[in-house]
Amino acid sequence: MNPNQTTLSRRILSIDILRGLVMIIMALDHTRDFFHIEAMTSDPLNPDTTTAFLFFTRWITHFCAPSFVFLSGLSAYLSAQNKTPAKASSFLLKRGLWLIIVEVVIITFGLTFNPQYNFVILQVIWAIGFSMILLALFSRISYKLVLVIGLLLVLGHNIFDLFPTPKDENVGLILKIFFTAFGTVVPLGSNHLIGVFYAILPWTGIMFLGYAAGKWFNVDYSAVKRHRNLLNFGALALVLFVALRLLRFYGDPVPLKEYHDVFKNLLSFLNVSKYPPSLEYTCITIGVALLILSVTENVQNKVSRVLSVYGSVPFFYYVLHFYLLHFILVLLFFLEENTTQQIVQIPFYFRPPTFGYNLWIVYLIWIFVVAALYYPCKWFKKYKATHKNWWLSYV
Structure with a gap:
């Protein structure tokens, strides 16, 4: 085997390991949304009301969306190396449009089970799709332009928090x-909302920065330099997170709240804003992602092989896990002897506000769902x- 091919396969494996880990953890948050008794009535990240176990269950999933988006950009760069600039741009444009359609039609139905689509939910797939359309335009112009715009957006978008609406x-x-x-709700007529x-x-x-980082994963890029870049920039991001959190003047729209309790102060320190992803949130999540990439490049064991299975087909897994979770929800809904009058709920059908279980049952359902999707x-x-087949590049 060509040494370059071996190196490339290991690098792609490290990407799949991180992406697989992200996909597994992500399912925990969606399982909590569907099945935890307090999912619809309380904030798991509120230091005043949460518990350590509940806070961790929600907080650990913060690392999923930014890592997923970052790796989408990285994968877009690697995919473009086998195409002409025109073909790479065209593919990103078409895939971005396709992902937006998927979010509206397939993911929304998997989440809501509402055949009338009264409430369309735009989440991470929508953001990735729109970002890919923008990446298709700017990557055609210049790699450096993508990097500069990525830095400006990540470092500068919290400026809007300083101005009134x-x-x-x-x-x-x-x-x-x-x-x-x-939670921006846009009405479309009297019966439909987005x-x-x-x-x-x-x-x-975040996607643009992932695309820029893809250059480190070129076949001819030094493995030592790549490892050093991932390690250094990951550490720098975490240091910046701590500095911004302590200085409190910029980087998150919600001010750090102080308590007369060490444990609550720790939770408050870690509780940064995901919607939208603040600079502090991006620093801690992408910082950890870069560190994981730096240490998993040459890892090959049973755990890495299992993670890479999920990470190599993330879109397939992402769609299926919503439908499996919701089918389980329907089954438990009727086993709990709920009536048909309780089916219609916003946003999730078959999910009354008072429905749900303790957190340990949520974990059992999560483990079952992840395990059930391994062989598919x-x-x-x-x-x-x-x-x-041509369509496989879109799935």
Whole structure:
């Protein structure tokens, strides 16, 4: 085997290891949304009301979306190395549009089970899709331009937190969708709503930085230098997180709250804003992601092989896990002897506000779902490796 091919396969394996870890942890948060008794009535990150176990269950999943978006950008760079600039840009544009359609049609239904689509939910797949469209445009111009825009968006988007909301409703709505959205609900007529939960441009910045980092994973790039870059920039991001958190003047829209309790102060210190991803949030999550990439490049064992199965087919896994979770929810809904009048709920059908279980049952359901999807993911990974259908590059 060509040494370069061996090096490349290991580097891709490290990406799949991190992405697989992210996909598994991500499912925990969605399982909590569907099945935890307090998911619809309390904030698991509120130091005043949470417990250590509940806080950790929610907080650990903060690392998923930014890592997923960052790796999407990195993978886009690697994919572009086998294409002409025009073809790479065209593919990103088409895949971005496809992902937005998937979010609206497939993911929204998996989340809600509402055949009338009264509430369309725009989350991470929507943000990735829109970011890919922007990446298609800017990557065609210049790699350096992508890097500069990525840095400006990640470092600078919290400037909007310092200004009041525009008085003009249309301008305010556009600003929310592109920069500050969380729970922005846009009515479409009297019976349909769109919930914009992921502001576009802060996530675009993360994807652009992932694309820029893809250069370190070129076949001819020094493995020693790549490891050093990942380690140094990961550590720098964590140091910046701590510095910004202590200085308190910039980097997160919610001020650090102090308590007369060491444990609550620790939780408050770690509780940074995901919606949209603040600079502090991005620093701690991407910092850890870079460190994981730096130490997993040459890891090959049973755990890494299992993680890489999930990480090699993330879109397939992502779609399936929502449907499996919701089918389990429907089953438990009827086993709990709920009535058909309780089916229609916003945003999730079959999920009344008072429904749910203790956290340890949530963990059992999560483990079952992840384990149940292992062999389907393994099959699809093999299918992708042995088939060259055009549509496989979109799944």
